[in-house]
Every structure is written in C-alpha cells, then in structure tokens.
Amino acid sequence: MSNTPARHPSASSLPRLGGAARGAGLEMALTLIGALALILIAWAAPWLRFVLTIALAKGIAVLGILLLLRAGQVSFGHAMFLATGAYTVAFLAPSVPEALILLPLGGALALGLGLVVGLFVVRYRDIFFGMLNLALSMVLYSLLEKLYSLTKGTDGIRVAGLTFAGQSPPRETQEWLMFGLALGLALVFGLLVRAYLASPMGQALKGIKTRETRLEFMGVPARRVLLFAYAFSALMGGVAGTLVAMTSRHVTPLLAYWTSSGELVFIAILGGAGSALGPFLGAVAFELVRVYAAAQLADAWQMILGAVLLGVILFAPGGVWGILSARLKGRAA
Amino acid sequence: MTEWVSENGLLLGLALLDGLAYAALVFLVAVGLNLVFGVLRIVNVAHGSLFAIGAYAAASLGLFFAASGLPPWAGYVALLLAAALTGLVLGPPIEKLVLRRVYGHEQSLQLLVTFALFMILEDVQKLVWGVQPVSNDTPMKLLGTVDVPFGEDVIPFTAYQLFVLPGLAVFTLLALAWFLRRTLTGRVIVAVTTDKEAAMAMGIDATRVTLLTFTFGAALAALGGALASPTTSLVPGVGAQTIVLSFAVVATAGLGQIEGAAVSSLLIGLGRSVAVYFAPEFEVVVPYIIMVAVLLVRPQGLFGVLETRRV
Numbered sequence: 001m002s003n004t005p006a007r008h009p010s011a012s013s014l015p016r017l018g019g020a021a022r023g024a025g026l027e028m029a030l031t032l033i034g035a036l037a038l039i040l041i042a043w044a045a046p047w048l049r050f051v052l053t054i055a056l057a058k059g060i061a062v063l064g065i066l067l068l069l070r071a072g073q074v075s076f077g078h079a080m081f082l083a084t085g086a087y088t089v090a091f092l093a094p095s096v097p098e099a100l101i102l103l104p105l106g107g108a109l110a111l112g113l114g115l116v117v118g119l120f121v122v123r124y125r126d127i128f129f130g131m132l133n134l135a136l137s138m139v140l141y142s143l144l145e146k147l148y149s150l151t152k153g154t155d156g157i158r159v160a161g162l163t164f165a166g167q168s169p170p171r172e173t174q175e176w177l178m179f180g181l182a183l184g185l186a187l188v189f190g191l192l193v194r195a196y197l198a199s200p201m202g203q204a205l206k207g208i209k210t211r212e213t214r215l216e217f218m219g220v221p222a223r224r225v226l227l228f229a230y231a232f233s234a235l236m237g238g239v240a241g242t243l244v245a246m247t248s249r250h251v252t253p254l255l256a257y258w259t260s261s262g263e264l265v266f267i268a269i270l271g272g273a274g275s276a277l278g279p280f281l282g283a284v285a286f287e288l289v290r291v292y293a294a295a296q297l298a299d300a301w302q303m304i305l306g307a308v309l310l311g312v313i314l315f316a317p318g319g320v321w322g323i324l325s326a327r328l329k330g331r332a333a
Numbered sequence: 334m335t336e337w338v339s340e341n342g343l344l345l346g347l348a349l350l351d352g353l354a355y356a357a358l359v360f361l362v363a364v365g366l367n368l369v370f371g372v373l374r375i376v377n378v379a380h381g382s383l384f385a386i387g388a389y390a391a392a393s394l395g396l397f398f399a400a401s402g403l404p405p406w407a408g409y410v411a412l413l414l415a416a417a418l419t420g421l422v423l424g425p426p427i428e429k430l431v432l433r434r435v436y437g438h439e440q441s442l443q444l445l446v447t448f449a450l451f452m453i454l455e456d457v458q459k460l461v462w463g464v465q466p467v468s469n470d471t472p473m474k475l476l477g478t479v480d481v482p483f484g485e486d487v488i489p490f491t492a493y494q495l496f497v498l499p500g501l502a503v504f505t506l507l508a509l510a511w512f513l514r515r516t517l518t519g520r521v522i523v524a525v526t527t528d529k530e531a532a533m534a535m536g537i538d539a540t541r542v543t544l545l546t547f548t549f550g551a552a553l554a555a556l557g558g559a560l561a562s563p564t565t566s567l568v569p570g571v572g573a574q575t576i577v578l579s580f581a582v583v584a585t586a587g588l589g590q591i592e593g594a595a596v597s598s599l600l601i602g603l604g605r606s607v608a609v610y611f612a613p614e615f616e617v618v619v620p621y622i623i624m625v626a627v628l629l630v631r632p633q634g635l636f637g638v639l640e641t642r643r644v
Contacts, residue, residue, distance in 0.1 A: 074441040076378075076448060120625065123632060126440035127376045127588075131580045132628075135621050138577050142617035209439075258573050262452060269445065299459055306452030313445055314434055 026328060027275055031190070034280065035183060042179055048288075049175050053247045055280075055287035056182035058267060061240035062279035063193050064233025065268040070197065071226055072209030073125065076261050077133030080117075080140045081110040081234045083256035085241025087144070090157040090251040099162045099246055103181075106242035107235050114234020115227075122226040125212075137256055144253035156252030159245055178247050185243070189236055190276045196232070197276070205229055259302060266305050269312055272319025281320045341611075346483035347490075348610040349603065354494035356602025357502035358561045362575055363582040363594045364509065365553030371526040371589045372546040375432060375440075378447040380554050381576025382454035383423060387555025388562040388571065389462045391415035392469040395562075399471060408472040416559040420552025423454075428547040436543075451572070459569055468566035491564075498560060505553070506595050513591075522546055526589070574617075581624040587637020597627075597635060 038056075042049040061082050068075055085106035092102060121132050144151050151157065161168060164177050196202045204225040207215035212222050245251050254260065263286070271282020294301050312319060318326070366380045394411040427450060435443050476492040513519040524532040525542045533539050558575075582601050586593035601620045608619040627635055 069441070072439055072441050074444055074448075076444075120629070124628075127444060128584065130441070130444050131376065131378075131577070131584070135577050135581060135624070138573070139618050139621055143614075146614045146617075259452075262448065265445065265448070300456050302452040303456035303460075306449040306456075309449035309452065310431065310446065313442065313449070 026325065027194075027277055030277060030324075031187070034277070035187065038183065038284070042176075046172075046175075048291075049179050050247060051287050051291050052284065053175075053179045053182045054244060055283040056179075056186045057240045057243035057247065058264065058287070059240075059280035059283035060182075060186055060189050060243070061237045062264050062267045062271065062283060063189055063276060064236040065264050066273050066276070066279055067193065067196075067205065067229045067233050069268060069273045070202070070209065071205040071229060073226070074130045074265060075133040075233075076130050076258065076265065077135070077137030078233065078237050078264050079256050079258070079260035080133075080137035081114060081237025082241035082244065082260065082264075083140060083144065083251075083253070084110040084113050085238035085243075086245035086251045086255050087151070087157075087241075088238075089242050089245035090159050093160040093162060097161060097163045098166070099164050099177075099181075102162070102246070103239065103242045106245075107239040110238020110241065111231055111235040114231045114237075118227045118230035118234070122223045122230055125208075134258060134261065137261055138258065141253050141256040141258075144256055151253065154253060156250055156254075159249045159251065162246060178243070182243050182247075185239060186280060189239070190280070193276045201225060201228060262302075263305070266309050269309060270319055272321030272323075274318055274325070275321045278319055278321040281324070285320060342483065343486050343488065344610045345607070346481070346486065346488050348607045350481065350488065350490050350495065351609070352603035352606035353599075354498045354564070355606055356598045357498040358557050359579060359582055359602050360502045360595055360598035361505060361557035361560070362554050363579040363586075363598055364505065364591055365550040365557070366576075366579050367583050367586075367589060367591060367594055368509075368522075368553070369547055369550035370583070372522060372543055373432065373436070375435075375443045375447060376580070377432075377450075377550075378444065378576055379427070379450040379454050380550070380579065381572040381574070382451055382458065383419060383551050383554035384558040384561075384575040384579075385567070385572035386423065386454065386458055387416050387419045387558030388567050389458060389467060389558075390419050390555070391559035391562045392467050392567060393462070395469040395471060399469075405471060405475055408469075408475065412472060412559040412562070413556070416552055416556035419555035419558075420548055424548035424551035425544060427551070428544050432547065433540075433543075451576070455569070455572055458572065462567070464569050466566040466568050468562075470563045473563040494564060501560065502595075502598075506592070509591060518545070578620055581620045583634075585624050585627045585634055587634025590634065590636040593634070593636030 038052055042052050061078065064081075065075065065078060088106035088109050089102050092105065096102060096105075117133075117136055121129055121136075124132060145153055147153075162174075164174070168174075169177065197205070204215060204220050204222070207220065208222055208226060215222050215225075241255070244255070267282040267286050268279060269282075270286060271278035271280070290301075293304070297304060316323060362380065362384050366377065369375070369377055369380070391412045394415045395408045398407045398411050399405070431446060431450060432443075435446050473491050473493040476497070478489045479492050479495055481488045481490050481495070511519075513523055521532070521537055521542055522545075524535070524537060525539055525546075529539055532542075558571075578601070582594055582597050585597035585601065601623055604619045604623050605616060608616045631637070
C-alpha cells in the first residue's frame with residue numbers, strides 16, 4: 001500500500017483557508033438572500049410551499065451527513081433516523097396532537113437511537129461504517145414493513161390532525177407554520193453546525209479523516225469525537241423526519257429504505273460539503289427538479305441520480321457550493 | 334427439548350435443507366465480492382445489482398431457449414451463459430470507465446462511486462425487465478424431487494436445491510482455491526492482493542489483473558443470481574438485499590477470506606432460513622444479528638487478520 005495521501009480533490013474537500021473571512025461573509029450574505037428567496041417563492045407560488053418545506057427538512061438531515069463527511073465517513077443508512085422521527089409523529093399524533101411537543105420528542109428518540117447505534121458503528125471506519133449503517137437501516141425498514149399490526153406495513157400510517165401551541169389553524173396557515181418552522185430550524189441547525197465545525201470537536205473530525213492515529217497520540221479520543229458527531233447527525237435526522245411527517249401527513253416504511261438514505265448522501269455531495277449552506281442548496285435543487293422530472297421519469301429516477309452523483313464526484317467535487325463560491329470569489333477578487 | 338424437536342422436526346429439517354441451498358447462493362456472491370475487494374481494495378456496492386441482473390438475464394435466456402424449441406437441458410446452458418454474459422458485458426466497462434478513476438483515493442469516495450453505480454444498475458434492471466415478477470423454474474422442475482429421510486419423517490426436496498446448488502458452491506470453492514494457489518494467473522492475483530507495488534515492480538501488469546479480477550467477480554455475482562433464478566420469482570429490490578447480505582457474510586468472515594466466507598455463508602444461510610420457518614417477521618434481521626454479534630467480539634471478523642495501524 002502506498003503511504004502518500006491521495007492528492008486528488010475529494011468529495012468533501014474544504015474551501016481554501018486563505019479567504020476564510022471573506023468566505024464567512026459570503027456565506028452569511030448568501031444565507032440571507034437564500035432565505036428571502038425561499039419566502040418569496042413560497043408566497044408567490046403556493047404549490048411550491050410544500051416542496052420547499054420538505055426540501056428544508058431534508059437539508060437539515062443532510063447537515064448530519066455533512067458532519068460525517070468531514071470525518072471522511074459516509075453513512076448509507078441515515079434514513080433510519082428520519083424514519084424514527086417520522087414514525088414517532090405518526091404513532092403519537094392520535095394521543096399527543098401537539099406539534100411543538102412531537103417535534104422535540106421525535107428528535108430526542110432519534111438521538112437515543114443514534115447513541116445506541118453510534119456506540120456500535122463508531123468502532124468502524126470507511127467501508128464498514130457505511131455498510132453497517134446500510135444494514136441497520138435495512139433492518140429498521142423490514143421491521144416497519146413486516147410488523148403489520150403496529151405499522152400497517154407498506155400502506156403506512158396517516159398522521160392525525162395536529163395542533164400548534166394548542167390551536168388548530170386553517171390549512172393555509174398550517175402550511176405557512178410548517179414552512180416557517182422548517183426554515184427557522186434550518187437556520188438554527190445550520191448555525192449550530194457551523195459553530196460546531198469551527199470548535200475543537202469539529203476540527204478533530206478532520207483529524208479522523210486525515211490520520212486518526214495521530215489524533216489519538218495527541219490525546220483526543222477519536223471514537224468519542226465521532227460518536228458526538230454521529231449522535232448530533234441522528235438528532236438532525238429525527239427532527240427532519242418529524243417535519244416531513246407533519247408536512248406530508250403520511251408515513252411509509254419507504255422513508256427508511258436505502259433509496260432514501262441514498263438521496264441524503266446524493267444531496268450532500270450535490271450541494272457540496274464545504275459549507276453548512278451546501279445541504280440546503282442541494283436539497284432545494286433536488287426537490288425542485290424532482291417535482292418536475294420524477295413524474296415523467298419515475299422508472300429512471302435513481303439512474304439519473306446515480307449518473308449525476310458520478311459526474312459530481314468525478315468532475316465537480318466541490319458540489320454546487322464549490323462552483324458557486326469559486327465564481328463569486330473570482331468576481332470579487 | 335426432544336418434545337419440541339419431534340413436534341417441529343419437519344419444519345426444522347426443511348429449514349436446514351433450505352438454508353443449505355441458500356448458503357450456497359450467498360457464498361457465490363460473497364466470494365466474488367471478497368475477491369474483488371482483495372485486488373481492488375474497493376467494496377463494490379453494485380455487486381448485488383450484478384446478482385440481480387444475472388438472475389433476470391438467466392430467466393429471460395431460459396425462456397427464450399425454451400420458446401425457440403431447444404431441448405429442456407439447454408436451460409442449464411442458459412444459466413451459465415447468462416452469468417458469463419453479464420460478467421463480460423458489465424464488468425469491463427464498469428472497471429475501465431469508472432472504478433479505474435478512483436483507485437487509491439479515500440475509501441468513502443470509492444464507496445460513493447460504487448453506490449452511484451448501484452443506483453444506475455437498479456434502474457437499468459427495472460427498465461429492461463419491468464417491475465412485474467419474472468420467473469422460469471424449468472431448470473429446477475426438470476430434476477424432480479428427492480425424498481430426504483429426516484428422523485421418522487420424509488421431506489420431499491428439489492434435487493436442484495439439494496445437489497446442484499451446494500455442489501456448485503463446493504466446486505467453486507475448491508476450483509478457486511486451486512486456481513489462486515496453483516496456477517500462474519491465480520498466483521499473480523494473490524501477489525497483487527498482498528502487495529500491489531511489489532508485484533508491479535516484479536513486472537506484473539496490475540491493470541490487467543485488476544480488470545480480470547473485477548470481470549471474474551462480476552461473473553460470480555451473476556452466477557449466483559442465475560442459479561437462484563429457478564428457485565424464486567424475481568422482483569425489484571433483490572439487488573439491495575443481496576449486497577447487504579453478502580456484505581454481512583464477508584464482514585462476519587473477515588474481508589479477503591475465501592474459505593472463511595464459506596463458513597459464514599453457512600452460518601448466515603442456516604440462521605436466516607431457520608428464522609423464515611420459526612419467526613418470519615425477523616427473517617431479515619437474523620443475518621445482521623449474527624454479524625453484529627461476531628463483530629462485537631471479533632471486529633476483524635471470524636477469520637480476519639488484524640492490520641497494523643499506520644501512524
């Protein structure tokens with residue numbers, strides 16, 4: 001085996017450090033512009049409000065994938081946390097219809113699952129990490145599918161009527177509420193992830209990617225660093241799941257299927273792992289294209305995703321964010 | 334205990350026979366995955382899709398042979414031909430056009446690339462064969478059934494599943510062991526697996542060996558699928574199940590272990606089929622419970638060798 005680290009730009013390569021300060025300003029400006037643009041679109045085109053809410057929710061889940069990508073790890077099973085959040089809402093909505101209780105509850109349950117699963121999977125890296133996550137999510141999928149008496153199998157469960165802070169507002173207000181909730185949470189989690197990545201814990205994630213043994217020689221417990229990131233990503237997956245369930249009002253085992261996990265990874269790579277903005281750029285692009293393309297191309301949808309994924313990995317490793325930031329910085333300079 | 338056995342003896346017998354046939358198929362796929370990993374250092378997530386495509390191709394080819402008036406035994410030729418064709422048609426382009434670009438890169442990137450291939454191949458399979466179940470069980474029916482004595486009972490079981498599948502699996506295991514240890518090409522493959530740079534310094538054309546191994550591994554996956562096709566009707570989703578299951582086998586055995594893969598195929602094949610008969614809801618869970626249990630005690634797998642950590 002060769003001992004020289006690969007020099008090729010990788011899927012999770014970071015933007016150059018030189019322009020860090022300007023990069024941060026650019027990021028903030030783009031976030032504000034992006035948020036305003038989303039609100040405008042949601043107001044001007046009401047039929048897209050639903051799509052954008054789902055996109056924002058998925059973006060939150062993809063933030064978790066981004067954390068793991070920083071450590072050089074890919075999880076092909078993160079849909080299991082999304083499904084955990086979604087099924088929490090579906091199971092509990094008849095007895096506890098309050099959205100503001102279900103939301104943190106779904107996140108907390110996913111966090112709990114993430115800690116248990118994490119204790120096991122953080123012992124492994126690379127191939128094993130990716131495949132063990134895939135295997136565990138397949139287990140959850142098949143349980144959701146086969147335990148018919150509990151989950152109604154592939155038919156899924158309709159989510160009962162919800163209340164927001166005790167009120168049950170009319171449909172349009174509720175759509176706006178969900179959109180606002182998703183946007184607000186996306187901003188909060190985006191900022192949290194940014195701060196986390198800049199912290200020593202976040203910096204240690206990069207160390208896991210480059211040379212884990214050296215990290216441990218410095219006295220940093222690598223497994224604990226990764227476990228924290230994993231649990232955090234599970235929490236975000238769970239929160240995303242509750243948002244998806246509350247917005248689409250119907251949950252099926254498909255939420256935990258490998259294709260859903262694949263979509264999350266796809267969005268992460270498409271958007272680019274260089275910034276916390278990447279997942280949302282990727283998710284909005286992905287969901288908008290899907291609305292128009294998936295209906296006509298349902299049978300070839302995964303194929304197109306796969307081809308684009310290959311193209312991005314081989315030819316544009318920075319993703320949409322990478323292309324965008326390079327353009328804008330080039331213009332400013 | 335004895336009471337339980339006498340009550341459920343028939344079921345248990347069926348589960349064991351089924352498990353043996355199933356383990357044979359799983360072994361063929363897992364050993365291909367293992368071989369490819371050994372040389373390319375890549376776990377090919379699309380390996381399961383090659384299994385599925387091999388299965389569909391075999392069913393179609395068998396039906397086509399039957400429709401064009403060939404004698405029934407041509408069905409067996411169809412199985413082998415379909416496997417070879419799938420390997421030869423899909424293997425080289427995948428290796429040359431895609432995998433070759435990411436050798437030596439980080440593993441997560443390689444994993445992503447094969448995952449993208451997996452997404453593509455799953456839809457290729459749906460576009461070609463549709464989503465309706467496809468089946469051609471003539472090769473299995475042709476051989477009839479054998480009465481297997483089990484205690485006081487007799488279990489009628491298909492000769493195809495009882496003899497052909499395990500027979501071919503054992504043959505593959507022995508042939509592979511002989512090929513890798515006794516032939517020049519085989520030894521060259523082992524050399525590249527052990528130390529690629531040293532092998533290249535000795536004048537071995539590693540590019541050719543890699544292409545050869547990948548094509549061979551792809552054909553093994555397709556062979557597993559082709560042999561499985563007469564025993565079941567094919568539906569989309571087989572590919573995903575297969576890759577996860579064969580990964581479970583490989584992880585349980587330890588990456589790169591060929592004889593070990595045979596043992597863990599048996600372990601997981603039998604475990605799964607016992608679950609099918611006694612706790613069908615948990616059928617899918619059992620292989621992973623076995624894998625997780627093994628990995629918790631031995632993280633390198635049952636037969637794996639610990640690698641020294643690089644600083």
